[in-house]
Amino acid sequence: MGAETTPSPVSLASLQRMKAQGEKIACLTCYDASFTRLLEGAGVDLFIVGDSLGMVLKGHESTVAVTMADMVYHAANVARCGRHALRVVDLPFMSYASRDQALGNAARLMREGGAHMVKLEGGTAMAGIVEHLARHTIPVCGHIGLLPQAVHKLGGYRVQGRDEAGAAAVLADARALEAAGADLLVLECIPAELAARVTAAVNIPTIGIGAGPSCDGQVLVLYDMLGITPSRRPKFVKDFLAETGSVPAAIGAYVRAVKDGSFPGSEHSF
Ligand code: KIV
Numbered sequence: 001m002g003a004e005t006t007p008s009p010v011s012l013a014s015l016q017r018m019k020a021q022g023e024k025i026a027c028l029t030c031y032d033a034s035f036t037r038l039l040e041g042a043g044v045d046l047f048i049v050g051d052s053l054g055m056v057l058k059g060h061e062s063t064v065a066v067t068m069a070d071m072v073y074h075a076a077n078v079a080r081c082g083r084h085a086l087r088v089v090d091l092p093f094m095s096y097a098s099r100d101q102a103l104g105n106a107a108r109l110m111r112e113g114g115a116h117m118v119k120l121e122g123g124t125a126m127a128g129i130v131e132h133l134a135r136h137t138i139p140v141c142g143h144i145g146l147l148p149q150a151v152h153k154l155g156g157y158r159v160q161g162r163d164e165a166g167a168a169a170v171l172a173d174a175r176a177l178e179a180a181g182a183d184l185l186v187l188e189c190i191p192a193e194l195a196a197r198v199t200a201a202v203n204i205p206t207i208g209i210g211a212g213p214s215c216d217g218q219v220l221v222l223y224d225m226l227g228i229t230p231s232r233r234p235k236f237v238k239d240f241l242a243e244t245g246s247v248p249a250a251i252g253a254y255v256r257a258v259k260d261g262s263f264p265g266s267e268h269s270f
Helices: 012-021 033-041 068-081 099-111 124-135 148-154 164-180 192-201 240-244 247-259
Strands: 025-029 046-049 086-090 117-121 140-145 184-188 206-209 217-220
Touching: 012 025, 012 086, 025 247, 033 068, 033 247, 046 068, 046 217, 068 086, 068 099, 099 117, 099 124, 117 124, 117 148, 124 140, 124 164, 140 164, 164 184, 164 192, 184 192, 192 206, 217 247, 240 247
Parallel strands: 025 046, 025 217, 046 086, 086 117, 117 140, 140 184, 184 206, 206 217
Antiparallel strands: none
16 A cells, blocks of 8 residues: 655745746645645645725725735635645735834734735835734745735726836846845736846745736735636636536646636736
8 A cells, every 4th residue: 555645835936846847837826725735736836915805705895905914814724725736815904104014913813813924915005014924934925017005095906017127127127036035926917028037036936916927926816716706707717617517627627727827818818
């Protein structure tokens, strides 16, 4: 009888190794215990307990209404059953406006929510906050390009970095966050060619959403890739349930498509 093998937990070092070896990182958002088990069973490497939960679980129009209590509750549900995937948890809107506030809330997400890493939105302007967290040994994921928490300032959910100045700003954001000590970067809704430049320019792994195929990994909002989000489907989303017919098969197909580089295709990229 063959010995059962349990995959060892994904760590920052594993993500770095995957980037170095060109092995794609499969990431999905996750907010509860049942999906934690299903996603880990399908081989998802990385969970983002995202503040997108404010829209897909709570019915808000944006992520702005999400609270620390929401994030701690959902992160803890995921942590209770998580065994393998690395868990990144979002710091919600206005929970990291100062260094001390960011440190206190990041520590709470780790202590009460079982986060392995916290994520915050913003580039160069957030470098000081990222540096403060990193100095206190808190792993940090930056999030640049489209910043959903800034939707009212941006005037909508639009592709960022399309012109030369915008592209230079995204590149500068990535470099500033890496220099400040960020361990991972989410690139949201930027042209594929710019995401490829960012991914080559930094040593930390990049995870794309609407950022083309050259990122080190891919993430989608779980409910979007299952086709159950009622709003209009953005160009970068593929409904994996439609072609597989079951939730476990859809998640398996997503992981395979990310790993073999067939998702995202040009039809999902800007
Ligand atoms: O809130 C979220 O779910 C996210 C990911 C989609 C990157 O930030």
